[in-house]
Amino acid sequence: MRRRTAEVRERGFTDHVLVCTNDRDEHACCADAGGRAVHEAVVGWLRDRGVLWSEVYVATTSCLALCSEDGTAVAIHPRGEWYSDVTPADVPELLAREFGPEAGRLGRSGPAVADGG
Numbered sequence: 001m002r003r004r005t006a007e008v009r010e011r012g013f014t015d016h017v018l019v020c021t022n023d024r025d026e027h028a029c030c031a032d033a034g035g036r037a038v039h040e041a042v043v044g045w046l047r048d049r050g051v052l053w054s055e056v057y058v059a060t061t062s063c064l065a066l067c068s069e070d071g072t073a074v075a076i077h078p079r080g081e082w083y084s085d086v087t088p089a090d091v092p093e094l095l096a097r098e099f100g101p102e103a104g105r106l107g108r109s110g111p112a113v114a115d116g117g
């Protein structure tokens with residue numbers, strides 16, 4: 001086992017976007033609610049702003065316990081923000097809210113304006 005925290009921080013890591021793509025048969029799940037498409041939209045938005053895999057890492061995950069048939073669950077850490085029912089069309093607004101329109105607000109700062117939600 002190798003602890004690589006310092007190495008990742010030195011590379012510039014600030015945020016981790018987790019997109020649920022979990023699939024299951026008996027209940028609503030993100031795989032059936034567009035999880036892969038949301039992941040692609042997140043990757044594209046971050047890539048367009050030059051922060052993908054430099055500052056912001058992205059991963060598909062298993063269940064985030066926010067299951068819905070209406071969209072995908074997304075979590076952003078270490079800021080500790082959670083969303084459900086995310087569609088690909090929602091991704092630009094979600095990421096601009098979290099990171100700023102040009103991804104200039106990275107790290108633990110979170111959204112500029114709290115909305116209570």
Ligand code: FES
Nearest residue numbers: 020030064066067
């Ligand atoms: S299946 Fe995605 S949050 Fe549960």
